Amino acid sequence: MSYLVLARKWRPKTFAEVVGQQHVLRALINGLDQNRLHHAFLFAGTRGVGKTTLARVFAKSLNCEQGVSSTPCGECQSCQEVDAGRFVDLIEVDAASRTKVDDTRELLDNVQYAPSRGRYKVYLIDEVHMLSTSSFNALLKTLEEPPPHVKFLFATTDPQKLPVTILSRCLQFNLRRLDLTQISGHLNHILQQEETEFEANALLALARAADGSMRDALSLLDQAISFGGGSVKNDHVHQMLGTIEQQQLHHIVTALLKQDGKSLLEQSQQLSAQGRDFTIVLNELLSLFQRIATVQVVPDLESTEEDNLEQVKSLAQQFSPETIQLLYQIALHGKRDLAYAADPKSGFEMTLLRMLSFQPKSIDKTVDISASTDNNTSAKAQSITDTPPVPQPQPQPQPQPQNVARQTSEKEKVEHISTASNTGDEISATNWTQIIATLKLAALARQLADNSAFIKSENQQVYLSLAPGLAHLATPKAQERLESALSKQLGYELSLIFEQGVGNVDNRQTLASERAEEASIKQQQATESIHNDPAVDAMKKVFDARVIESSIKSID
Ligand SMILES: [Zn+2]
Structure with a gap:
């Protein structure tokens, strides 16, 4: 059994037998049945998806002795001649081998003559984009005033190369690559009809190798049959294709x-x-x-x-x-x-x-690299490299956030909204920022609290200072809210006194300055953890990857 035998034997003889390309079939069938046919069709698409087959069924439909229809009889002399590939009014031209203007002129000179056997002459010009400019000009003249008995089917793998003047005179269709199911289904059908033994997986492997082309699939099927001594086995096919199951x-x-x-x-x-x-x-x-x-x-x-x-x-x-x-x-x-x-x-x-x-030991959906440090804070780092993302090592358990909870005061116990702290001790420089952090404050009062440094506390009066540029934060309203929140938290009434310019705020801790410092430390840790990561290091070596410093960020 040879390739030609199968491909020829199983070439579709009717539109119904054509696999895939339903959008093209519908247009051709409707046109034929309603007798409203365009005179030039352009099929764009890769090799082996059915251009010649379509042209042949089309020629048969137009020239069947039973009349023009989308279902030619297949019995009459015209139909049989088309099927046998020797119908004189179906003229197949490979433009790749006929690019000279004389060739085209000779071809087109004959266009005006009536068909010798049927009603219509059908010209199939394959790889039409290969025609020379002067050939296109000759063709254009015919397309502008097409004789009524002529239909053109142009096929091309590269429609971009066609002049717009030609394109605009054609009804254009994109022929699609056939998918795995279409190809393997067709092979399955053929082998059943041929009563040839086969394994379904083998057909999928052949279909995949055919890469959308039915012609290639049939050719491979022929080879597989002879390779397997008359049957199509999965193992043989993979061996033949050099592919892997x-x-x-x-x-x-x-x-x-x-x-x-x-x-x-x-x-x-x-x-x-x-x-x-x-x-x-x-x-x-x-x-x-x-x-x-x-x-x-x-x-x-x-x-x-x-x-x-x-x-x-x-x-x-x-x-x-x-x-x-x-x-x-x-x-x-x-x-x-x-x-x-x-x-x-x-x-x-x-x-x-x-x-x-x-490959990371644990499959994690996020990229995170954790690092523990002496002062018991932790930094997660995220980084983007300019090649693939960083694989993730085992995440380490996260240390608890700093906790300032202490024993309740000897003074009156108060219900606290905050979960974190209840400091009964006198407010001091040591616990100032911790207390501030636990307060529930909004907007301006929060700004004021975060940027205030503690100076001293005397007789339920708390002396604070703000950096010179931030004096505007101490509005009466913000001050009142901070006072009230602090009083509630500490369990006794206190009042706040802002002393501008007293003491250098730079030397005193505010919550804001602490946080800025912490962020900077975390950033440093993140950068270090990225640079010390063996996977990142290996990627630098293997892929010439480069860490984009600005993309490193702490994600804690
Ligand atoms: Zn017929």
Whole structure:
């Protein structure tokens, strides 16, 4: 059984048999049945998606001896001649080999003559964009005043190269790549009719390799049948294509997920024993990572391109998007470097091990790096590098925030709204900012409290100072609110006295200055934790990554 046999035998003979391209079929069928046909059609699309087939069924529909319709009889002489590829009024031209103006002129000179066998002459000009400028001009003249008995079908893989004058005179259709289901379904149909034994997975592998082209799929199917000695087995097909089974890919990715280095090396060994091409394996891994990333963005994706959508969805939930991006990058670099490796297998294994070493032990949906420090504060840092995001090591337990709770005072007990503190001690420089931090204050009163430094406390009078530039904060209203909040918190009435310019506020702690200092320390810690992170360091080395300093921020 040869390629020609299958492709020829199974070339669709009616519109109903054509796979895919429903939008084009509908236009042609409606036009034929209503007898309102445009005189020039342009089919844009890749190879092997059915241009010649459409042209043939179209020519048959126009010339069937039973009359013009979308369902030619297939029995009459015209129909049979078209099917056999020897109908004189179907003129197929490959523009790629006929670009000279003389060729086109000769072709177009004949346009004016009536068809010799049927009602219409159908011209199929493939790769029409290859015509020369003067050929286009000759063609344009015909298109401007087309003889009534002529229909043009132009096909091109590159419609951008066509002059607008031509484009504007055609009814244009984009022929689509056929999807996996369409191709594998058609192969399935053919093999059942042929009574040839096959495994369904094998058809999906063939369909994937055909990359949208039915013609390529049929050609591959022929090869697979002869390769398998009359049957189409999954294993044979992968062997023939040098591809890897989806299940094997899934094993590799699962081993990455489980941090199972031993299993990874076993997979590599197995692939090598099967004689797989490691560039293709990396390509397939890239494709899988890309599909996982897509599902992470569009979780309810329904795709006919996915034969293992459920597995992909499950992986998408188990990996963080950042990790998938990183694994993709590593696979991409691994593919690039494969040629430089001692041999493809060791290059492939190094790529897998690199993926393993970069993969965080715990899968976390956020990027955070924690660092504990002496003074018991903690800093989380987040950073963006100019290559992939940072993988995340185990988050460390967060220390409790500073707590200023103390025993209640010997004075009258008061109900507190605040959860944090109840300081019965005299207010002092030591506990000033802690007390201020626990007060429930709004707007201006908060500003006033945060920027006030404690000077002294005498006879229920609290002396405070504000930096010279901030004196305006001590409005009567803000002062009153702060007084009342403090009195409530401490459990006794007190009054506030602001002493402008007394003491240098720079030397005294205010809550605002404390916080600024703390923020600066955290920023330093964040920067250090990014620079000391081994994963970041490794990315700098492997990918020439560079940390963008301004993107480091404490996220606590
Ligand atoms: Zn007929």
